Amino acid sequence: MGCGLVSCQKEPVPLKGIDVEVEVRDHVATVTSTLQYENKEESPIEAVFVFPLPGDAAVCHFSARIGQSEVVAEVKEKQEAREEYDDALSSGKQAFLLEESEQSPDVFSMSVGSLPPGESASIRLQYVIELAVEADDGLRFCLPAVLNPRYQPRGVGGSTPPQVTSVPASLVPYSLSFTARVTSPRPISKVESNCSLDPMQYLNIEQTQATVRLGDGHKFDRDVELLVYYKDAHQPAAIVEAGKDSAQPGSLMGDPVIMLSLYPEFPEAVMSSLASCGEFLFLVDRSGSMGNGRIGSARDTLLLLLKSLPMGCYFNIFGFGSDYDQLFPASVEYSQTTVDEALEKVKTMSADLGGTEILKPLKHIYKQPCVLNQPRQLFVFTDGEVENTKEVLELVRSNASSHRCFTFGIGDGASSALITGMAKQGGGHAQFVTGTERLQPKVMQSLRFALQPAVVDISVSWDLPKGVYVTPLSPPITTLFHGQRSLIYAQLTGENSGASEGRVTVKYSLAGQPSENKLGFGLKTKDTGLTVHRLGAWTLIRSLELEQREGEQKQQDEAVKKRMVKLSIQSGVSSAFTAFIAINKESGEAVRGPLLRRNVPVPTNMMVDGKRTSWGPPRRCKASSQGPPRCCKASSSKQLYYMREVFNSNSDSPGRGELVAAQAIDPLLQVITLQKATGFWTIVPELTTVLGKTQEELDKAKPLPVTEDVWATVLALIWLHGFKMEAQDEWQLVAMKAVSWVCAQKVGCMTECVEAGNTLLGCKVQKEDLGL
Incomplete structure (x- = not known):
């Protein structure tokens, strides 16, 4: 049979290609995916495609074009939509169903029903999403292509997860085209990607509009990641979006909605003195899927973290898979002895604990009593492939008052719903690492956040013209970090008496001192295609979903669920309790006999016969002439x-x-490994090897009044500044600890010592640059 493309199960694949267009406006993206289906078989088929979307995507449009007719889907209560879909198929009509997984909001199922022989269909899916802010101020957009099988813990019941048909990423039988258009009030500096891009094209002289396109020959072997860089990215901003003309005034879609983008700036005095206390708990995924270099990256990162922790803190390390273990029976005080013991354990850490059961170790950790006056900071490293995502998020949320949770998604296919959700519910920060990108810089940014004093007593107050009222759509802000964006959505109701401006004030307490940030904004509305309304609706729906899951009374649960369904239908945004349903009422005769089901395969990077099926090349980018891309350094x-x-x-x-x-002998990790817990180095053969000098050369160049340990520490600091400035984010806290130790030694001839070190190593590092 000439059925064209086939999957690894030798079944024909009716999906021929996916075309993705991304419209980035400042820090929000609208993504439109068009999926081309064709039935080349002799019988009618039903094509079922289970695929990933970002965990915080607000799906807002679903339609199908068959021949010359287009059918636009409606949002309906999920069970009602499923019944309509089944009824339509049994009566011979074509029907299209799109629904979110009940286990995890980053997995969707699309059913294309009753596609007759020789028929083609074009399916259009659209969603809007906020772009996350990266460590280097880039805005991150990720198009998930890889869907790794989600691990279902033993003995977990509940609804049946959607059936996923996976093939090795190199064997995906359909194509992907991808273009992005970027528009911003500020000039666009560059766009980078983990995939090969055609050169970026500016569309105007001001360089505030640009397009990029995925290079030819792209394979589905990794998620497509874009990093967009603007000049002056940290400017607070406000968008007041006009409501829908046909919607009722007073309703969410009928009223204007405001989106505020805030970047809190903390006083310099607070930022220059990072906390020297805390209980740092490191939870590391050691399931089988963490093999193939991921566990090696986690080991290197743990080494860096352990060396960067401040004296006076407490720490412990947990590993998890089908079961879990911990290094110490309880958190221990940071010392040379405990760090050495931890490093020995980290060196032997491997991906040998089976499945991914994160719920059990989390429950165990939360049962442990907190150390008095040591704020708990939880760091979670995982490739994030679990079925019970929502249960995990509930647990983190219910323990949010006792800790901050920082998460790291490792590798393509990591569940964005799990990684971002845990950080959001735990008042921390989420990071993603794909391909061969280094984990360490991102982890160190999160450690710097964890060392910032916790912001408490956060309140938001509005100053609006008479007659205008505000209804918050976002949950209350529970976390603020210096320079990190916070987004607030709110509905504006009532009649403006003529004033053109409003003001919002965020007040909080930081290190015992009251602080505030203010932002004024114009009230003139813009027509931006209801993007802000849909993001506001999605934010409110997710807040209600958590409220519903926490509700103790069934009656209360049902009331919240009804509100969510109503809001989802009114706004046209998907939820866990609704689905998109489209029926082509003009389509053919009743189908005789069962439809042939065709599961469209999705790429996976998981193990096949004990080996990972694909491994991407190093991070590449060709995007902008404005400065070297970070991956080229x-x-x-x-x-x-x-x-x-x-x-x-x-x-x-x-x-x-x-x-x-x-x-x-990675020189940077070697130098960091050799540092003592209190911050100093000693002259040992491993250090002299990295410095490229002999013991005799070091002894000869050492100023007489200086001790060997001070000399070794100054040389290590000069080497870091002189040869490893491109990795400063990774060693900055290590260097700060070293500088504190040197200053405590009260060395009288520090200028002479630094000059001697520069001469020996061939550097020109100033004493002031070292912080001495």
Whole structure:
């Protein structure tokens, strides 16, 4: 049979191609995906496609074009939509159903029903999403392409998860085209990607509009990530969007909705003195899917974290898979002895604990009593492939008052709903690491956030003209970090008496001191296609969903659920309790006999026969002539790291042993490993090797009044500043600890010592640059 493309199950695949258009406006994106289906078989079919979307995507449009006719889907209560879909198919009509997984909001199922032989259909799906802010102020957009099988914990009941048909990423039988248009009030500096891009094209002289396109020959072997950089990215902003003319005034879609983008700035005095206390708990995924270099990256990162923790804090390390373990029976005080013991354990850590059951270790951690006067900070490292996402988020939310939760999604296919959800519910920050991108800089940004004093007593007050009232759509702000964006959505009701401006004030207490940030905004409404309304509706729906899941009384649960369904239908935004349903009432005769079901395969990067099916090349980018892209600043240590990752991904590769051994002499990690817990270095052969000098050369150059430990520490600091500035984010806290130790030694000839170190190492680092 000439049925065209086939899956690995030897079944024909009716999905031929996906075309994605992304419209980025400042820090919000509208994504339109068009899926082309064609039935080349001799019988009518039903095509079912289970695929990933970002966990915080607000799906707001679903339609189908068959021949010359277009059918636009409606949002209906989920069970009602399913029944309509089944009834339509049994009566011979074409029907299209789109629904969100009840287990995790980042997995959707699309059913294309009763596609006759020779028929084609074009399915259009649209969603809006906020772009996350990265460590280097880039705005991150990710189009998930990879859907790894989600691990279902033993003994967990509930609704049946959608059936996922997976193939190795290199064998996906349909194509992807991808274009993005970026528009901003501020100039666009550059756009980067983990995939090959055609050069960015500016569309105006001001460089506030640009387009980028995915290069030819893209394979579905990784998620497509864009990083958009603006000049002056930290400017607070407000958008007041006009309501829908046909909607009733007073309703969410009928009234104007405001989106405020705030970047709180904390006093310099507070930021210069990071906390020297805290209980730091590191929860590391050691399931089988963390193999192939991911666990190696986690090991290197734990080493860096342990060396960067302040004296006086407490810490512990947990590993989890089908079961979990912990390094110490309870959190221990940070000292040379406990750090050495932890590092020995970290060196032997491997992906050997089976499945991904994160709920059990979290419950265990939350049962442990907190250390007095040591704020608890939880760092979670996972590739995030679990079925019970919503149960995990409920647990984190219910314990949010006792800790902050920082999460790291490792690898393509990590569940964005789990990673971002845990951080949001735990008052922390989420980061994603894909391909061969280094985890360390992102982790160190989160550690700096964790060392910032917790902001408490946060309140938001509005100053609006007479006759205008505000209804918040966002949950109350529970977390603020210096320079990190906070978004607030609110509905504006009533008649404006003529005033053109409003003001919002965010008040909070920081390190015992009252502080506030103010933002004025114009009240003139803009027509921006209801994007802000839909994001506001989605935000409110997700807040209500958590409220509903926490509700103790069934009656209260039902009331909240009804409100969510009503809001979802009114706004046209998907929810866990609704689905999009479209029926082509003009379509053919009743189908005789069962439809042939065709599961459209989705790419996976999971293990097949014990080996991972694909591994992407190093992060590449071709996007802008404005400054070198961050991935092009690879140091020798980064190249070594990449070699280690690639060769670890194939245990049969020749030379693997040599490269794994080579990883041990990654110079930056080597220097950091050699630092003592209190912050100083000693003269040891490993340090002299990294410095490229002999013991005799070091002894000869040392100023006489200076002790060996001070000399070694100054040399290490000069080496970091002189040779590793591109990785400063990774060693900054290590260096701060070293500087504090040197200053405490009260060395009288520090200028002479730094000059001698510069001469020895061939550097020109100023004493002031070192912080001495």
